[in-house]
Amino acid sequence: MRKTSSIFFLLSLIIILLLFLPGCWDRREINELAFISSFAFDLEGDERIVTAEIIRPAAVAGGGEGGGGGSGAAALPQRAAIISSERGNTFYAAGRRLALRLPRCAYVAHTTAVLVGEGLARQGLTEVLDFLDRQQEFRRSTFILVTRGPARGILIRAQGGLETTLGRELTGLDKWVKVSGYGFIPSVHDVLLDLSGKAAATAIPVLELSPQPLPPVVGGQASRSDASARSGGQGVSGAAEPEIVRTVRLNGAGLFHHDKLVGWFDERQSRGLAWVKNKVRRAVLELRCAEDQKAVSVEITEAKSETKFLMHNGRIQALIKVEVEGSLLEQQCFHDFTTEAAIKSLESQIANIITEEINSAIAEAKKAGTDVFDFGGTLYRKEPKLWKQIAPQWDEEFKKLPLTIQVKAKIRRTGLTGRPWQPRAD
């Protein structure tokens, strides 16, 4: 009896001690963390510069508790974050040096975006991808973007728009940018997949600052009346000068061959890429009325593309088939688009525009010598034997790959009205 009891006691003591002595070793209170919302990676000479945008939770929560929370003076919600920058020979070293100035533990599991500066991108993404992929806290779903010039410039100078941090801004952009058709924001995972694919090329969208005046200057008249309204409300004498607010916008994409930045797409070209890669969810095309060259806009509601390869005279030839559907959204002329002929003319215009966008993108990609369309991958999947022969000299083959683009456009609807409204239409 005595033995059992002491064993029982010892066992419970061991269990209790086991719980409390080694436990808690990686315990971190949530309010001891510095949530890094986005990163900017740059190269300067031999040194890597890591710039982090760190969320200030108190400022995000706002309200009465945090104290701060500007009064009516700041019309624009400033970013609820601080910027911290450090340099080192490796990203990890630089990142760890952030600890010198942070009262909290840097935490990157909630990082939403990584900006890569032009210099670093030209030198190669490998080290960035290795750093992101190896670190256990980083997620592969983190967005990755490139900038023209150093990335930290954007991270530091962007003032924010609707969202409180750049990271959140980019999350929102990713969700809705597809509506424009002009682009998409890849995640680190996407880029890793692309670069390890057969074509080993990818296009990463470019983030740039877009300075805009606030209040928006539309014309002299509007500005004055607006200013007077403000002065009437706040008692400020004289017309307020519109200040420049720096928000961010997506503009085109950087083209990567293997891991190096080799060229750029502009906006239209990046949509050209999106058509081929099936990334367009919605897009608005500007067409012309046949008679008076006035504008008509058509929204593409469905887009689908397929790439095929044909052998022609012993040479491969790519055939890109795009099928789109859309509806008439707006027209400035009085042409009646309810007739079939009129619709047909619009459809052929759509086809032309899309063909042109794709062509322009392909020409740019060929110039840069990088297969961002992943024709290599498609070829490998469809004609593996052929791919095996071509693979070693694919970069050269791609540059002179003949392409045919077939666009089938269909306008299904003309909105809620048929013929355009005119005065005395009845």
Add this chain to the structure above:
Amino acid sequence: MSKIMGRLWRLIRSKAKSPSHKRNNKRYEYPLKTNLRESLNYLKKTFGCSEDLITREIEVAGRRLALVYLETMVDRDVIQRDILPSLMRLSFQGLSFTETQLLRLIRENLPIGNMKEYSLWQDVLYGLLAGQVALLMEGSNLALLLGADSWEKRAVTEPEIETVIRGPREGFTEDLPTNMSLIRRRLRTPKLRFETFYLGRTTHTRVVLSYLEGLALETVLTELRSRLKRIDIDGILESGYIEELIEDSPFSPFPQFSRTERPDRVVADILQGRIAILTDGSPFVLTVPVNFFTELQAPDDLYERWVSSVIRIFRFLALFLALLLPSLYVAATTFHHEMIPTTLAVAIAAQRERVPYPAFVEALLMQIIFEILVEAGVRLPRPVGQAVTIVGALVIGEAAIRAGLASPAMVIVVSLTAISSFTNPTFGLGTAIRLLRLPMIFLAGSLGLFGIFTGMLAILIHLVTLRSVGLPYLAPLAPFIWEDQKDIIFRAPWWAMLSRPKLEGGLKNLLRAKPGIKKIEPALQEPPEAEIETMMKEGPKDKKGPGRS
């Protein structure tokens, strides 16, 4: 330290192993004397100075009789209006009778239904204590016990704890005969058995096993009887005493008996082949054997249309929340920040900015405050209760946050936990969950999710090994019984409830109901007369008188 623990352990062990079975008190086990005077003296001596012992002597047909009763336990009307006049009318002039003849005469002329002869003091004494009137006769060594018991009882009211939206509103009272009648009224079959035990050396409390003959498992019954007989305690004031004395695992936090105040629930259990234990003086009736899921079944589940019993899923969910929500919150905010959506993580971080303690301490603090409030709410007299709730709401909800002791998120977690822990229909599991919650918070605070899962694993292992009177506690799930799944997650419609639970009901009596849509086949329907005939042949069993022990 180790010495003290060892001694404590041995103390507990020695109590549990105490071998004495001297339930029968042998002190009064001798026969009555023929001398009336001597008998009365004996009674007076036995009851001492208790003033409520009344002896009324009377002469009938030249023989001295004495009515003895405890004034506090009998209906005076019955004695004065029925017994005494009838006895007085019995004087036959000139005629003399032998003791046996007179006794027979009395028996035939008294307008009392419950009437028994005893020859042992023991029976007479406990009869008196049960509110019977003893009739002693000069020259006879037999005593006639007449049932005239009556005492103050509470009326049958609606149970306050187990409320229903639809269903009977009657609840058990403290009076055993009333409770028995509440059950008997709902089960009009001669197969319903009430088996009486007298437990408690001093209190001599009447405890009744109630079950359906042929349906309740014989093995469980035998086991239960033997366990009840082994109870050796001076007093039983509540059914909880019995539960604690005879349950399978006395150290388990989980209730192995289901307790209820509702007769309809007891009848439903009896119909499933369970056994009810009624205790005199307690409105709580135990049913056994039960499983984990019985605790989550509300009476409404049986009465409402089966579709609405799907709501039971939320009861399961609430059970998990009540057990795990604070620990999950602690684990997520101290170890697994990546699990929280970014926006929420930042919001929680902002809220916790002013809280000086780790989330673990915060959770512990709020939990303790809450438990104290609950306890106060139960104990406080009703008029003060209101004040406590207001103060509690202010302290927990408002002031704690203002003072920087807790974050709003933690208050939400604690209040959601609190609400969830009260969704349990019988409160049997509620206590277990409340007990287990704190260790789970400890585990979460020290090991994170790993700790939570370790804790859950330990609880599951315990539940799987637990038994309720020998039957597995996690029954239709842990030994998986497909047919019995119909009353677990949700209740199957009654027309699909074709069999009784396999374990409790045994394999006989599988058929419970036929689909209401189908025609009743006459061949399968046993006429009630035949049933009664077989009953008669077997002879009435277990019809012990209330005065016998």
